[in-house]
Amino acid sequence: MASRIALVSGASTGIGFETAIALRSAGFTVYAGARRVEKMEPLKHHGITVMSLDVTSEESMASAVALVEAAHGHIDVLINNAGYGSYGSLEEVPLAEGRRQFEVNVMGLARMTQLVIPGMRAARSGRIINVTSIGGKIYEPLGAWYHGTKFAVEGMSDSLRLELKPHGIDVVIIEPSGTNTEWGTIAGEGLLVASGGGPYSEQAHVVAAALASTSGAGHVLSTPARVVAKAIVRAATARRPRTRYPVGRGAWSVLAMRRILPDRAFDAVFWNFYKRLAG
16 A cells, blocks of 8 residues: 655654654654745654745745655645744734735745645545644733634635535644753744833743743653653554644643633733743
């Protein structure tokens, strides 16, 4: 039986990197893409094909999908993992940065999805796995642009699931909590650049410290990226996958709290929790 073909975006570090390895171990033929190709060199030792992939470049995205389809005739699973977190007050973050956040986290994901759908639809089979975040269900102060993208991906994925069901294509959402990757540290540093010295500085230092607390092992919201990768493999291999996979420390409890508590109560509980993390 021929192995299934998977394409992973944002595979240079963290969740994408670990997902590529986990899928290969599960028997997939894996193509891993990212802008920082040199960071993916270790993946070659696992039998993974690495490629340059910039989800803000039409030429790069089209070339990557065409390369895989030319080699195999189809793509069975697309994992849309590329993304980053842009934090800072809405007042202070330039609109150009807000547009870039949506370009990477939403428009890049949408275009990659557009590119693989025709082949999947022709085969009447395929799976699109979108890595969002519990941040697509909850919110943080100074995270309007980031959470706006993740809420958008949640809604887009739900609509797409219904839209593609008649064509035999599954759409799955992965909702990680904080992972012990460089993501939280980088997001926190960007937050302090944008809002660390102005009228939002007090909030900025609390949120930046909370974000950074997810970037090391042992912290309350720090989950190894390989744990998220395992959930993605389950989503990729299940005969009938769940529509959503919350994964990581605190993911289920935070999402349950969001469902149960009124908005203002959640505001208070979450902010007090962040102050404890920062302390």
